[in-house]
Amino acid sequence: MGMTMTQKILAAHAGLTSVEAGQLIECDLDIVMGNDVTTPVAIREFEKAGIEKVFDQNKVVIVPDHFTPNKDIQSATHSKMVREFAHKHGIVNYFEVGRMGIEHCLLPEKGIVTAGDVVVGADSHTCTYGALGAFSTGVGSTDMACGMALGKLWFKVPSAIRFVLKGKMPKYVSGKDLILHIIGMIGVDGALYKSMEFTGEGVANLTMDDRFTICNMAIEAGGKNGIFPVDEKTMEYLKEHSTKPYHIYEADPDADYEATYEIDLSQLRPVVAFPHLPENAHYVDEIEQIRIDQVVIGSCTNGRISDLRAAAEILKGHKIADWVRCIVLPGTQAIYLQAVKEGLAEIFVEAGAAFSTPTCGPCLGGHMGILAAGERAVSTTNRNFVGRMGHVDSEVYLASPAVAAASAITGYITNPADLEKEEA
Secondary structure, three states: OEOOHHHHHHHHHHOOOOOOOOOEEEEEOOEEEEEOOOHHHHHHHHHHOOOOOOOOOOOEEEEOOOOOOOOOHHHHHHHHHHHHHHHHOOOOEEOOOOOOEOHHHHHHHOOOOOOOOEEEEOOHHHHHHHHHOOEEEEOOHHHHHHHHHHOEEEEEOOEEEEEEEEOOOOOOOOHHHHHHHHHHHHOOOOOOOEEEEEEOHHHHHOOHHHHHHHHHOHHHHOOOEEEOOOOHHHHHHHHHHOOOOOOOOOOOOOEOOOEEEEEEHHHOOOEEEOOOOOOOEEEHHHOOOOEOOEEEEOHHHHOOHHHHHHHHHHHOOOOOOOOOEEEEOOOEHHHHHHHHHOOHHHHHHHHOOEEOOOOOHHHHOOOOOOEOOOOEEEEOOOOOOOOOOEOOOOEEEEOOHHHHHHHHHHOEOOOHHHHHHHHO
C-alpha cells in the first residue's frame, strides 16, 4: 500500500522508508513555535527539566501576538518572561511588538516554513502551513518544551481523508467559504486525528491565501493537519519569501484514504457558520435577516492582504452602519504597510472602521473587540464557541471578508452579491 503526502513527510523525518496509519514514530522537527500565551508554560517545563539550551536557535520561533500589545499586567508579565527567555537562548526568530505579526501569517511571510517541513506549534492553528506542502500541527506546551529541548517529538501517523476539488469559485466566494462548507459537510469531528489532503485540478484555481485559510481551519474539523500539493503557485510563493531548500512530496497513486469527497468549486456560495460551532454552516442567501453589533476582519485565518483587499473593495464609498463596530486587523506589519500604500487603510477609516496593529486580540476574547451579553458579531476568525469572543451570552458568526464587509455596511448578515445588486 502506498503512502499519502503527509505519511511520506513523516517517514522521511523519522528516517524510515515507509510508515502506515496508527504507527508511532519519532520525528526530527524543522520548526518549534510558540506565542505569548503558550510559551510561558513551555518555559516553565523546559526549566523544570534542567535543560540549559534549546536544540537549535534558528529552529525555535516565538511570536507574541495573542495579548499584544499587552492589555494588562498579567499579559505584560507573560511577555516579559518570553522576551527574557528568547534573549537568554539567542532565539533568532523572536518577533517583538512592532516587528511581529499574527504568527500563522508571519511565518510563511518570513520564509521560516517551507515545503516538506515538519512543524509543531503550541497553537492549534499551526496546521496553516500545510498550504505550503508542509506537515504542520498544533501541540501542547509540554510538547513544545520537549521539542525545544530535543528537536524531536513522537507522533501517531494519521490516516487521511481526500478532498478532490474541481472547477473555479465564483465571485465573492473564497477559501473561507470552502472550508466552512467542508466543516458543515463532515462536522467538527469528521476528520478527527486525520490528515485532510486536498487535490484535484481545482487546486490550481485557489490562491495561496485561500489555501492558508483552508489549512488553518483543518483543526475545526478535528484534523491533525491539512495539506496541499506543491504546485507552481506554491513554488512561486516560496521563491518570493524563502531561501530555505524545500522538498516536494507527492502522494502515491495507491495511497489509502478513509474517505474521498469531490467538491465542485463553481457550485459554492458564500457561507456563514452560526453559533456555536463552525459546523453550523448555512448559505448566506438562505438565511433570514440577522442584526449584528460588531464585525471583525482579520486574524490568522483571514488577515492577509487579499482579505483586506476583498473587504476594501466592498467598503469603498460606503459607511458602516451606525450601530456596528468594525475592526480591521492586518496579519503582519508588512501587510499593514501594504494596506496603507494601496489606500486600503484610508478606505477602512473613511468607512468608519478601526484599523489596528496586528494582534489576535478579539479572536479569542482577549482584547480590542470583546463582546457584551446579547451582542452578535460577524467575524473572519476561526472559532465561534460559547464565549469565544466575550460574554457567554454573545454570538459569533464566522464568515469571509466579503460577507463581513457587506454585513458591516447594512448592519445585518448580508450576501455581498445582494449589496452589489442594490447598487446597480
